[in-house]
Amino acid sequence: MDDYPPVDRDPAPERYGRLRVQTAAPGPADWLTERAPGYGDFGTVAGVAAPGFAAYARVLHPASLDELPVRWATVAAVHGREVASGTDWHDVIGTDRDYYNLSEYGVPGVWDEHPAEGPTPPAVARILIPVLARHTRTAERCWFGLWNGYGRWDFDRVPTFDTPGRDEVLLAGTLAEAITPVSLDEFAELPDLWWPQDRAWCLGGDVDLVSTYIGGSVELIADLLADPELEAHPVGPRDGVG
Structure with a gap:
């Protein structure tokens, strides 16, 4: 050991x-x-x-864009999704729970930082x-x-x-x-x-x-x-x- x-x-x-x-x-x-x-x-x-x-x-x-808060619903709407009471963040951005890469994210003009x-x-x-x-x-x-x-x-x-x-x-x-x-x-x-x-x-x-x-x-x-x-x-x- x-x-x-x-x-x-x-x-x-x-x-x-x-x-x-x-x-x-x-x-x-x-x-x-x-x-x-x-x-x-x-x-x-x-x-x-x-x-x-x-x-x-x-x-x-909230997520953020240029250090300003961004609602999950705003991010979800860009991807054609909705946020419900049990929605996980990876569902919002359409990635796998265990494998999304925190260094690769964001939608220009919408969000640039994870919650x-x-x-x-x-x-x-x-x-x-x-x-x-x-x-x-x-x-x-x-x-x-x-x-x-x-x-x-x-x-x-x-x-x-x-x-x-x-x-x-x-x-x-x-x-x-x-x-x-x-x-x-x-x-x-x-x-x-x-x-x-x-x-x-x-x-x-x-x-x-x-x-x-x-x-x-x-x-x-x-x-x-x-x-x-x-x-x-x-x-x-x-x-x-x-």
């Missing part, structure tokens, strides 16, 4: 942006880890966000925050999960909590502070999971996805679907993710 040198990682910060890294047992996340078997499995909407909500939405991460893979992109987060704030009484007290697998920071001595397929570091702050990791540098991911103290909703993303998933009230999901700045579709908790 080959011996690989240890990977140098930055020490775990006390704050991730303005979010406070929690070094005590992650009790506020217990409700996320205590899932009924078979409900909230890895690869499902409820597995990425959380089970038990009245309704769910999938928010698509961002990973947790919620900052531009999308800025639109989501005021909508989410209207649907919780505790926007000033929120919790967040940051996947321990991004590898840049050494969180090995920080307690983590498990979600389907992932282990997460617990962060605390206000809803508005969810965007503050962008102050670290352009490579800092936003948290994968967000939820308020009153658990009125839960937002989930993942390193391998080009969508963000949100569970909440029927009223919240209706607001997300109606927001003209978002490209969102209704989904069910057991639907697959992409």
Whole structure:
């Protein structure tokens, strides 16, 4: 077996942006880890966000042209296709899921960059925050999960909590502070999971996805679907993710 040198990682910060890294047992996340078997499995909407909500939405991460957002529906229309709630990006551009070449893409004048893979992109987060704030009484007290697998920071001595397929570091702050990791540098991911103290909703993303998933009230999901700045579709908790 080959011996690989240890990977140098930055020490775990006390704050991730303005979010406070929690070094005590992650009790506020217990409700996320205590899932009924078979409900909230890895690869499902409820597995990425959380089970038990009245309704769910999938928010698509936009493609871009000259660094400006481009809706999936715009790209699909060029190819004579439509976007539905379960459409994958590779279906939009007409390539194989496992073999499309990220270095060969784009339609001149339509799009030139794939949607961002990973947790919620900052531009999308800025639109989501005021909508989410209207649907919780505790926007000033929120919790967040940051996947321990991004590898840049050494969180090995920080307690983590498990979600389907992932282990997460617990962060605390206000809803508005969810965007503050962008102050670290352009490579800092936003948290994968967000939820308020009153658990009125839960937002989930993942390193391998080009969508963000949100569970909440029927009223919240209706607001997300109606927001003209978002490209969102209704989904069910057991639907697959992409």
